[in-house]
Amino acid sequence: MEPLISIDKLRVIYNQGKPNETRALEETNLKIYPREYVIFFGPSGCGKSTLLYSIAGLQKPTYGDVTINGKAFSSMNKKEMLELHQTGIGMIFQAFYLIPSLSILDNICLPRAFRGERRGKREEAGLKTLERFSILDQGDKYPSQLSGGQKQRVAIARALINEPKIILADEPVGNLDSESARNVLQILKDLNEIDQQTIILVTHNPEHLAYADRVIYMRDGRIIKEEVNHEKRDIADVALDADPRTANPETKELSILMSSFKSLLPQQVNMLLVPYKAKQLLSHILSDLNEEQVSISETLIREVLFQNIQTQDLMERLDLSFDKGGGGWNRTRAENFSTRVSRILEQVEILKKTPEHAPPALADYIISQFRLDLNDTNKIRLKSFLSLRIESEINRAEMKKRLNQREKNGGIGLYSQTAEKISREVEIIMLLKYS
Ligand code: ADP
Ligand code: MG
Numbered sequence: 001m002e003p004l005i006s007i008d009k010l011r012v013i014y015n016q017g018k019p020n021e022t023r024a025l026e027e028t029n030l031k032i033y034p035r036e037y038v039i040f041f042g043p044s045g046c047g048k049s050t051l052l053y054s055i056a057g058l059q060k061p062t063y064g065d066v067t068i069n070g071k072a073f074s075s076m077n078k079k080e081m082l083e084l085h086q087t088g089i090g091m092i093f094q095a096f097y098l099i100p101s102l103s104i105l106d107n108i109c110l111p112r113a114f115r116g117e118r119r120g121k122r123e124e125a126g127l128k129t130l131e132r133f134s135i136l137d138q139g140d141k142y143p144s145q146l147s148g149g150q151k152q153r154v155a156i157a158r159a160l161i162n163e164p165k166i167i168l169a170d171e172p173v174g175n176l177d178s179e180s181a182r183n184v185l186q187i188l189k190d191l192n193e194i195d196q197q198t199i200i201l202v203t204h205n206p207e208h209l210a211y212a213d214r215v216i217y218m219r220d221g222r223i224i225k226e227e228v229n230h231e232k233r234d235i236a237d238v239a240l241d242a243d244p245r246t247a248n249p250e251t252k253e254l255s256i257l258m259s260s261f262k263s264l265l266p267q268q269v270n271m272l273l274v275p276y277k278a279k280q281l282l283s284h285i286l287s288d289l290n291e292e293q294v295s296i297s298e299t300l301i302r303e304v305l306f307q308n309i310q311t312q313d314l315m316e317r318l319d320l321s322f323d324k325g326g327g328g329w330n331r332t333r334a335e336n337f338s339t340r341v342s343r344i345l346e347q348v349e350i351l352k353k354t355p356e357h358a359p360p361a362l363a364d365y366i367i368s369q370f371r372l373d374l375n376d377t378n379k380i381r382l383k384s385f386l387s388l389r390i391e392s393e394i395n396r397a398e399m400k401k402r403l404n405q406r407e408k409n410g411g412i413g414l415y416s417q418t419a420e421k422i423s424r425e426v427e428i429i430m431l432l433k434y435s
Pocket of ligand 2: 048
């Protein structure tokens with residue numbers, strides 16, 4: 001495949017020849033392909049922004065060149081460069097650069113106003129974009145009336161209004177609270193996966209790395225390492241294969257599970273599924289154990305799943321101290337844990353042996369486990385949602401949505417957190433059943 005962006009022997013030196021000369025970017029070569037999600041990662045001052053702005057054509061190279069879509073910056077005239085900035089590339093910054101005296105709608109339409117498009121036409125596009133980012137009701141407001149997260153969404157909407165193929169984002173969530181940050185990162189992810197836009201994200205936060213197809217590690221003005229995120233690639237490949245219209249039920253079930261358990265790889269399904277199940281079950285039920293406890297306990301759960309030991313023995317062994325080969329837990333915790341494991345496994349058994357009884361049994365289990373107080377209509381709804389999930393007619397997200405949806409809209413009206421927990425519990429049971 002032809003690269004979309006090619007960086008060739010690029011060097012950037014600020015204030016060259018002056019006492020404050022800074023070599024921000026040493027000779028750099030890099031190719032970025034269509035539809036890639038690439039992250040530039042490294043400590044502050046290592047040259048990430050300089051590299052990004054060079055790709056944007058906002059920073060002139062001291063040496064070397066950047067080529068986009070087969071056209072080198074060095075060969076572009078002013079008009080071509082302007083065209084690239086207006087429609088080829090969308091930029092998102094940490095600061096939002098919204099204009100305080102313009103309404104949100106006018107801010108979003110700004111790139112089109114610059115192109116001389118008339119008001120009616122550009123507002124039509126602006127409203128569509130607002131709708132897409134669920135901020136339609138904020139079009140008439142002014143930037144000062146919005147939260148940080150909302151402002152960043154507006155800034156992204158503005159960057160996207162001309163539908164650029166390439167989105168460049170320089171630490172776009174650096175100033176946002178974690179909830180808003182997740183939200184913005186999810187938008188970028190959707191733009192990449194659904195709209196197939198090429199994304200380059202600059203960050204120094206290691207928690208963001210999982211979003212990328214490829215991570216470029218930088219230090220002192222150089223690329224020091226490159227890592228391809230195979231997990232993400234593989235999942236995408238499987239998801240592509242599993243078109244719900246053509247996939248057989250087997251692939252469909254697996255692909256739904258894979259979207260819930262992002263680290264579950266196709267290779268694992270043949271060989272490593274039980275160890276994987278053990279890990280998931282363990283981390284699902286508890287999360288505040290140390291690594292050593294986790295690792296020993298994982299071995300024990302694996303034994304249970306391989307049916308080498310009974311859940312009864314599980315409790316004894318977890319309770320046993322480290323030096324005796326046990327999990328080093330305290331008794332109460334070991335007891336609670338084993339009970340929880342055996343109750344989950346009970347549901348798995350029902351699902352395997354008598355699937356026709358599974359929805360009502362699972363509904364009763366969920367009601368008691370999560371202490372739900374449901375009226376008759378909602379009990380019936382819960383059962384029907386569970387049937388749909390068991391038959392892989394809906395996925396985890398849909399399950400959660402239905403649990404959370406108001407009663408008058410056909411849901412059960414559970415709190416979002418409860419809906420999340422229940423849908424996760426159901427996924428774990430579906431995973432354990434899967435063979
Ligand atoms: P990062 O984005 O990784 O934090 P930058 O690309 O912003 O790094 O900066 C790389 C180096 O270049 C730093 O030493 C920085 O101080 C310097 N630098 C960045 N922009 C300029 C500029 N406009 N003029 C002079 N030096 C700059
Ligand atoms: Mg920077």
